Amino acid sequence: MNETNRVYKNSTELMNLAGLPFFMADVVDACLYGRLNLFLQGDTGSGKTQLARDVMSYFPDKSMFVLGRNDMDTRELFQQINPEFFKALKEGTLEKGVNPKELTSKINTSLFVVDELPNCVPAVRAQLFNLFDGFMEINGQTYPLGKGYSVGIATGNIGQKFTESNNDLGRALKDRMHVTIDTDYFKPTAWDTFNILSSNTNPRVDFGVEQNGDLEKIILKTHQAIASEEIPFEKLILVNYLIHGLDYVNLDGRETTKTKMKDAWPNAITNHGDGSDEALILPVSPRAAKSILRLSQAFDCIAKEKGASDEEVREAYFDSIMQAFKFVGAYSGILNDIKVRENYGNDKYSAIDAVTQSTRTQYDMQLENISAGLKMVSKGSKSQNVFDSFTGRWKFMRDFFDKAVEQQKTGK
């Protein structure tokens, strides 16, 4: 997308796809294309608010900025969202026959930016997450907002603790934010800061970013295309590996899953340790897998915008999925923090990179078997040799191919 109206500058490479560098702005754009809620984690002054402000300029008159405060209540939030709605709520007319849907449908906001989200009390936070997802909840009923597209960007500086599941905020973020980027990790380069500081010494966030409504159209159009396009089979295999393959555990010859182990993971895995996937990472949830697929599809779109051919993008499906996995998974609570601290210098992204490396090896080794499985499906007859070729953490493919052959035979 057009980057000329951006104040936030960062030329640090976050990832590479099809030989093309992706920067912070690209990953943020991918979240918008995919309609994925984005949490920008970072230290004060790292530029996350400016980055979010820049994005607001894509949605002239259709974005809303909320500064998170601990004294903000839901009424104040509703007042900010729609004074008419708030008035009805205040006067009690909502209970006297006013249809809340009529009021919420008038809320035509596509982007909600919440600065310092962790400052908000849980009730406000929950309403904000609902807004990100395009609805409001009133008296247990949900009412959709506006015209369908809505997404949220939240910022916050809360260190590592927010990913912990036993922490209320951690649970909420895991549940409702799809992608998290640590802006401290991907700091602007020296070249960026030389340029930023030479042209502007105002330490405040620039709220006067030039607005460009054309970008909104591009985002909505691309989002619709991504949401309706077919997911490549190769990507489906990879996300299923992240769901089922990463769940596999072999405890001294006894096959089980991390999901079944529950709280016994990772301490019960005594035959594994440093660098082992088994003790390092939990499988992703089906919901996270959806985010990974959506983000990956958006990455592919951006790679094409940057000049990659369809063929080059196809060749890079593995990287596309695993890079999406990195930004969805690293701060989602699936990593074993102790192992990350011990073996990866507390660097979650490096830990995910290590998982990616081993997944690459695993996947390359399985391609022949998967290919044979596809042939088996097209033949419509089961082969024990093919089933037996999927062992260990790839055993989940047996179930897939078993059902796929049945489907081929019966046509259902």
Add this chain to the structure above:
Amino acid sequence: MTLIIPKSIHGRNAEEDYKRVMERKEPTLPPFQKPKISIPSGDLNFITDENLYKEIVCYLDKTFPAYTETLSGRLSFDGVMKGSNPYIATAVDMFLQSINDSHRIATQKDLETNLEMFKGLYEDTGLVLRNLNNPDKDKAKYLYEQIGKANSNFPIFPFFFDLRGLKLDANLNFNLTEESRYKTANCLNWESGTKYSKIDEFGLPKEKDKNSSRQIWTLGDGLVRLYLNGDTYLGSDDNGLENSNYYGRVVVINSEKELLK
């Protein structure tokens, strides 16, 4: 949208892949012919030839098909073969033997000749058998019984085994061979963190030296690995024989050169 299953994946020929998978038989050792690999001529070398790496992966998968997770699954190649555990190192030694290569895996004694080379990495060179308890008590018992067969009077714990010369069976038990080298090594009973400087004929600490910076890390029970860690300390405190990470390296040495020394 419905799930659409393609006819092929990643540009592969599904027909040929299907045939290959259907023709797979019970694993056999690879034929005794030298693959097209090259090992640098230095005394101690990492595995930097990708062909060699691929041959090793192929050998591991065919010889130990039930243990791909423990062996080839722990390896990767990025200009150098990354990953190591005692199973991998032993299996690589078996592979080198199987192709009659002049190279073998390096022993701890070998590594001691160039410690600088291994800083920041770790290398598996041996096994330590302290007793028949866990960790890995079954494998400990298996190995101990072999010592019993090979010796009329049982040596006392703890034992140290060079990985070179050991042989893995289909269940990943370690087997002694004619060229296996092992001994009782009291240093393995030292308190964890004991400092030493001089080494013995196995490359193990010979005597305590409180003025030295090198240390040995020890653990109380069972069968554990012995490895050189990234600080060039000697570790025998890791109870996971399968553990491997990207700092692990298998080191090979030209055994013919060694004999000439």
